Amino acid sequence: MASGKSSKAVRNARAATAVKKSKPWGTLAAVAVLVLFAGGIFTYVYTQYEATADIRAFTPSEENQNPALDIEGVTSEEYAGQLHVVAPQRVAYEEFPPNGGPHDEVWAGCNGVVYDVPVRNENMVHSLEHGAVWIAYNEDQIQGEDLETLRNKVIGEPAMMMSPYPDLDSPISLQAWGHRLKVDSADDERIDQFITALQLNAYVYPEIGATCMPNPARFDVDNPPPFDPSEPGPDAMPMSANPEDFGGYTGPGDEMLDPSGAPEASEQPEGEEDPATDESEAPESDEGADASDEGDTND
Amino acid sequence: MVTRHPRARSGSAEKSDGSPPPGVGSGGPPWIRAVTLVGAVLALLLLGAAGGMLVGLPGAGGSAAPSAESVDVGFAQDMTIHHRQATTMATLYRVNGEDPSISQLAFDIDTNQREQIGWMQGWLNIWDRSLTPVDGYMNWMTGPEGHQHHGAVPQDENGAPAIMPGMASEEELAELRAARGEELDVLFLQLMLRHHEGGVEMATYAAERAGRVQVRNLASNMLQHQTAESAKMVGMLRERGAEPLPFDN
Incomplete structure (x- = not known):
């Protein structure tokens, strides 16, 4: 049985070879496979290239040191760094949420921290000086899935922090040192663009290498100093404070x-x-x- | 299982029977060659385009390393040593000091300068240069302003500084290790202030003359940040009724 079947197969194979010789489907198939293979690689790389278009456009580089300025709606200001107050002294911030200026000597933890309660401005601003991006949101407008979308951009990420912000005049406001962007939706593509451009952007933040790890002796991420909605008193440090006048320091x-x-x-x-x-x-x-x-x- | 063996044998029998392999080769009509050629060119174009996009993807950059004598390499080597002493002093304060504000400052200096050391050592590593100075300190500052300010600093046999400006001596470090309380507060602020001031010359030089944007950026960032931090330490010293140490470099 076995040997009979075998010789039949050989005969069939030879017949097939004869057919291919006269009509070269094999060559055509080989060419088609080659083109399909190359096309597959091209398609894969092209997909990757398209998917990373934003990353390329908004990653800081030698040639484009502050890509945030290319994002529609971003505002930017210059601030002097290193002007410190010590709680309970406050800073008379003029825009909210603040995105720079004098701040508390103690920075808020910004190593991927999601605060569920509003946190004292003076501590949050110091974290911006350390290269963090702060996602502030309006608790009445951002909930459920939207909140989850934002949380996922922060948890475990370096130099990211997030907190609700009382009476925020837009659903979401993003802050980095000297930069702000207000958006209406958690799905706005500019959120990721802002983060790509400004998170630890060495051409923007004033203290390269500064840590987002909070000093455990001075700042408890599980019980952060609360946001103070009241107007700051006359002893608050003004935004116009000149570093020279304060000796760079106004301690207790x-x-x-x-x-x-x-x-x-x-x-x-x-x-x-x-x-x-x-x-x-x-x-x-x-x-x-x-x-x-x-x-x-x-x- | 039983039927698979014969089939396998029949396959090998076919290979050994000497008939030429089907398909590609001399035998086809001319249009087959044209199709093959067009297909090959098309495939090459597609792969070429894919390669082009890969070159443009993030992380695909890279260029020649600065020379061993460059400002970039010299700054990274010397500032690493300078920063290491600052982190040593800051660590001492974090362990032995009690003042919350100075402790916060020490925490900031310690963590921040360690990370900056990481940047500089990373550069040297990837440039394949020595991680430590090989020819004395500050020899990379050879421009018109180089060396002329070093009069007050001890020099080695080649005229290069044997110790970088602002560095604490072994005796001063021993004093810092032994000090406690308010004595430690003042001594730490004095030594750290002088240390910051000592780094200004190197950072200024590198901020202006390093070849790499990244090196110039780090140096000028250090300069601005540490200048503000120095002003803060002057204020903290005055608050304690103490004066900065003389800095005669």
């Missing part, structure tokens, strides 16, 4: 620079406190309201 003991000063008393001038800073001070501040422009806010 700065009053000691002036030996004649009485630190405790001078910090609480009578009747000049902002009405919003402390409820217990309210009666006193009412007295001063007549003469000052604080009267406008009371109306």
Whole structure:
């Protein structure tokens, strides 16, 4: 049986060879396979190339050091780095969420941290100086899947942090040092473009190599210092603070620079406190309201 | 199983029977050659285009390494050594110091300068250059301003500085290791301030003259950041009724 079958197969094979010799389907098939193979490689590489178009366009490089400026809607400002306050002193930020300027000497953890509660501005701004991108969102507008989309851009990522921001005037606001972008949707492609362009961009952030790991002795990511919605008082450091005037430092003991000063008393001038800073001070501040422009806010 | 053996044998029988392989070769009509040629050219074009796109993909860059005598290499080598001492001093404060603000500063300096060392050592590694200075310190600063400021620094037999500006001596480091409390606060601030000031000359030179954008950028970033940090340390010293150490370089 076996040998009979075998010789039949040989005969069939020879017949097939004869057919191919007269009509060279084999050659055509080989050429087709070759072209298909090359076409497959081309298609694969082309797909990869297209998929990474944004990464190429928005990755900082020698030639294009700040690609964020090519993203529609991004605003940018220049700030001096290294101007520190120490809590409870505040900074009189003028735009919200703040994206630079004086800040607390303690930075907020920004090594892929998602804060579920609003965090004190002064700490968050210091993290921007360390190269982080901060995703702030409006809790009323960003929930469920949208929130999850944003969280996935942050958790475990270097130099990324995220927090809700009370009364935010857009659903999402992205901050990096000196840069801001407000968008309406968690699926907006500019979010990833902003992150690609500014996360640890060595041509943009003022302190190359600075860590996003918080100092465990001073900052607890599980219990961060809370966001303060009130207006900062007169002792807040202004945005226009000149590093020279402050010696680059305004610690708790700065009053000691002036030996004649009485630190405790001078910090609480009578009747000049902002009405919003402390409820217990309210009666006193009412007295001063007549003469000052604080009267406008009371109306 | 039983039927597979005969088939396998029949296959080998066919190979050994001497008939020429089917397909490609001398026998076909002229249009077959044309099709083969067009197919081959098409395949090459497709592969060429794919290759072109691969070259343009991120991470595909790369160019020649700076020479061993370049500003880029010299800066990376010397600033690594300079930074290492800063991280040593900052680590001492982090362990022995008690002032929260100075501790925060020490934490920042320690982590930040370690990472910058990583950048510089990484460059040297990938440029295939020595990771440490091979010919004394600061010999790469040979321009018009090079060397002229080194009068106050001890020099080796070649006239190159034997120690970089701002570096703490072994005795000073021993004092820092032994100090505690307010004495440690002041000594740490004094030594770190002088150390920062000592790095200014090298960073300024590299920020202006290094060949690589990345090196110039790191050097100028260091310069700006450390200048602001120095101002902060002056303020912290004054607050403690202490003065900066003389810096006569």
